[in-house]
Amino acid sequence: MAHHVLVLNATYEPLNVTSIWRACSLVLAEKAEVLEAHPERVIRSPSATLPHPVVIRLRSFVRVPRFQTRRLTRRALFARDGYRCQYCGHTSHLTVDHVVPRSRGGTSVWENIVTACGPCNLRKADRLPAEANMHPRKTPHAPPAELFFTLSTPTIPASWETYLSYLR
Numbered sequence: 734m735a736h737h738v739l740v741l742n743a744t745y746e747p748l749n750v751t752s753i754w755r756a757c758s759l760v761l762a763e764k765a766e767v768l769e770a771h772p773e774r775v776i777r778s779p780s781a782t783l784p785h786p787v788v789i790r791l792r793s794f795v796r797v798p799r800f801q802t803r804r805l806t807r808r809a810l811f812a813r814d815g816y817r818c819q820y821c822g823h824t825s826h827l828t829v830d831h832v833v834p835r836s837r838g839g840t841s842v843w844e845n846i847v848t849a850c851g852p853c854n855l856r857k858a859d860r861l862p863a864e865a866n867m868h869p870r871k872t873p874h875a876p877p878a879e880l881f882f883t884l885s886t887p888t889i890p891a892s893w894e895t896y897l898s899y900l901r
């Protein structure tokens with residue numbers, strides 16, 4: 734199923750994943766070119782027949798702040814932490830835990846957020862790791878950029894691999 738299209742910057746750096754319809758409108762408006770197309774399918778519009786895009790490249794460079802490309806979401810957080818509580822290793826009732834609690838000045842950044850099960854989150858409450866004697870198993874960091882691309886589609890088309898390797 735190639736309904737997700739990988740969008741590259743003019744520099745070939747992967748930017749995001751978009752829908753087939755958004756990709757086609759970018760191509761029709763000549764804002765993007767098709768780099769990889771589905772071998773068997775085409776897209777027909779009243780006025781044109783287009784290759785079915787799998788990877789497109791923007792014709793002009795867009796500057797995207799890093800925080801936008803690595804946006805913190807529950808889904809990305811749980812994936813980063815392997816869907817495990819970072820205190821006890823449980824895999825159910827997952828919640829978002831601020832290592833330094835918000836009430837103690839902790840912010841919602843990748844370096845201060847871990848996956849915690851409900852019971853651990855409740856037990857830690859608004860204490861610092863040292864006070865609660867609860868330390869995350871791994872020091873939290875922003876996940877590799879590739880994670881955001883793999884999360885945005887059920888399967889990674891083979892033709893994306895070359896471009897995603899730019900992120901490593």
Ligand SMILES: [Zn+2]
Pocket residue numbers: 818819820821822823849850851852853854
């Ligand atoms: Zn736990």
